[in-house]
Amino acid sequence: MNEYVIETKNLTKQFSNFTAVNKINLKVEKGQIYGFLGPNGAGKSTTIRMLLGLIKPTEGKSYLFGKPMESHSINLLRKVGSMVESPSYYGNLTAKENLEITRKILDADKKEIDKVLKIVDLTKWKNERVKKFSLGMKQRLGIAQALLGNKELLILDEPTNGLDPSGIHEIRDLIISLPEMLGVTVLISSHILSEVELMATQVGIINRGELLFEGPLRELKNKSQSEICIGVSPISEAERYLLDKNYEVDKKNDRLFLKKEDLNPGLINKELVFQGFEVSHISEENKSLENIFLELTGGIK
C-alpha cells in the first residue's frame, strides 16, 4: 500500500449548521509540491487547521506519514513545519535572533540556523532587524522558521499572498528547490492558480468545502474540451443551421463556439461555405488553465 505523507478520509468540519469542509479525501505523496487551490472561503484554511491539529474534525480522519493524527499527533506534528497566514516574528529582533527563539523551543541543533538562513537566501541579512525587511524577505524568514527542526512536511497557507511579482518569483523558486534539496514534501494553499501553476506537481481544487479535482495539472487540462471558434455571416442563420444539425453551439461576442469532439475545423468550414455562409474566421481554441479553474469553482458561468 502506498504510504502518503498526507491522507484524509471523509474529512469534514461543520461550524454549527454550516459545512466548511465536506468529506474530502486528499492524497499527498512524498516529495510532491501539492497546490491546494480554491477561492476565498472554499475551506482551505479549515482543512489545514485540521491537518495541523489546531481544530478537530467533525467527522472523518487525517493521516500524516501513514499514521492517524488522533492517536499520534504530537510525534507526527514534530515532523511538520507550517506557516499559516503571515509569519510571526519580532520586528525589533534580527533574523538570526528570531530563528534562535524558534530553535530553542524546538530544541533543534544550533547549526540549523545557518543552514536554513542559507536555504532561504537570507545569510547576508541575518543580523538586520526584521522590521526593515520587505514582505518577500519576511515570508522567506517564515519559511526558514518552518524548516527548523529537520521537517519532512511543510504546510504553507497562502505564502505568496500580498507579494509583488518579484516576491512571488523568489518564493516560488525557493519552494521548488525544497523537495530536491531537503527531501521535504510541500503543501501550499492559494486562491490563485497562476501562483502555484509553475511549481505544483499535483493540485487539489476545493470549492464550498468539496474537493472537485485532485491530480496533476496536465490531467486537469486534458479534461477540458477544446472549442472551435467561428466568425461567420449571417451569424444567426449559421447558428440555427448548426443547431439543426445537432451541434452544441454557443454564441459569444459575434462568434460561434462549437464544442470539439472529433470535430474537424476544415470540414465545418467546408460545410458552412457549401451552405452559402461567409466564413471569415475559424480556429481551434484551448481553454487556459485559469479558465478551467474558474469554471470549476464557479467564477465563470
Ligand SMILES: Nc1ncnc2c1ncn2[C@@H]1O[C@H](COP(=O)(O)OP(=O)(O)OP(=O)(O)O)[C@@H](O)[C@H]1O
Ligand atoms: N470558526 C469558524 N466559525 C464559523 N465559520 C467558519 C469558521 N472558520 C471558517 N468558517 C467558514 O468556513 C468557510 C471556509 O473558510 P476557510 O477559512 O477554510 O476558507 P479558505 O478557503 O481558507 O478561504 P480564505 O482564503 O478566505 O481563508 C468560510 O465560509 C468561513 O466563513
